[in-house]
Amino acid sequence: MNPEPNPHRAGFVSIIGKPNVGKSTLMNALVGERLSIVTSKAQTTRHRILGILNGDDFQLVYSDTPGIIQPKYELHNAMMSFVYSSLEDADVILFVTDIYEKHDEEPIVERLRKTDVPIILLVNKIDQAEQAEVEEKLAYWKLHLPNATEVLPISALEKFNTEQVLQMVLERLPIHPPYYPKDELTDKPERFFAAEMIREKIFKLYKKEVPYSCEVAIDEFKEEETIIRMRSTIYVERSSQKGIIIGQKGEALKKVGTWAREEMEKFFLKKVFLEIHVKVNENWRTDPKALNRFGYSN
Incomplete structure (x- = not known):
């Protein structure tokens, strides 16, 4: 038996x-x-x-x-x-x-x-x-x-x-059937993790208030057979922060992009083409509409 x-x-x-x-x-x-x-x-x-x-x-x-x-x-x-x-x-x-x-x-x-x-x-x-x-x-x-x-x-x-x-x-744990399909690893979409990888590099590369004033949005995520093409935007609260993120001759932003792309390629197991823009969205941390747009609604 x-x-x-x-x-x-x-x-x-x-x-x-x-x-x-x-x-x-x-x-x-x-x-x-x-x-x-x-x-x-x-x-x-x-x-x-x-x-x-x-x-x-x-x-x-x-x-x-x-x-x-x-x-x-x-x-x-x-x-x-x-x-x-x-x-x-x-x-x-x-x-x-x-x-x-x-x-x-x-x-x-x-x-x-x-x-x-x-x-x-x-x-x-x-x-x-x-x-x-x-x-x-x-x-x-x-x-x-x-x-x-x-x-x-x-x-x-x-x-x-x-x-x-x-x-x-x-x-x-209670006795209960699975809540999610058994092959799922997370509830978040791939776009979310791509944005988080860019945000992580910002936290590691910039100092003081700048990382806390940044939010990242993935505007386009196209997965092809051998490559993922991504267009993203880093939002900051002030013009002075935009200059810091971009850096002299764009060097700082280039470093963020390179580092994030390398991380993404390990995560997605594919080549990644990553385009990053920087825009000002004044005081987004206190703006309910902006927060909703960035996914901060429970």
Whole structure:
């Protein structure tokens, strides 16, 4: 007699935490694909990005969300709405903190204390700390978030304990058929990832406020047999920022284009022809119509 197959488990796993604690690095490690952009700057993630991990008897839908902040712009309000909607959908919450945590995220902690959803609290970047520091952080969180079902030290970058995270999540998933086709990796279209790759390069190449004032739109995406042809626009808020993005004799923009194109070719496994323009859309971060056009509606 053949043994009974395991019941299929499926659910939504919300990854939340402050900016720069390693949420995107963690999701990329858990899914095994590079879906979320990762930079050393805070607030790089602006959208809610789903990463889908499929097994024979499970489907995990991870939700990488923007870092939790006090909103200053309409853009920030939209970003925070992605965070809170992901909490409403969640079957499991991964609350990511790190070894440098200043413990100033009380509003979200207060919300987590009231939830019935299983919380797995992860203390990230332990590869950068002494054992005593790690133990101190673990003890702090066990005291301050007592309803966390697990408190685990991890290093998302080194993939330390990420397999254990997966097992902890699977144990808490409800029995449910898959939410998405089993060959799907994400809910986002290819255009979205192309725009994110350009935006990532902007964050890595420019300083101060400039990256935060930029948005990227893919105006044309034509996939042919051996090449993808793309036309994109980088939107900035002021003319002075346009000059910075373009750079002297266009050198800075050329660097963005080259770097992004190389990344896209690895991602899409095809040659990419990439055209980038720069335009001013004044104060787009506070303009609801512009935000809607750029996909910041929940």
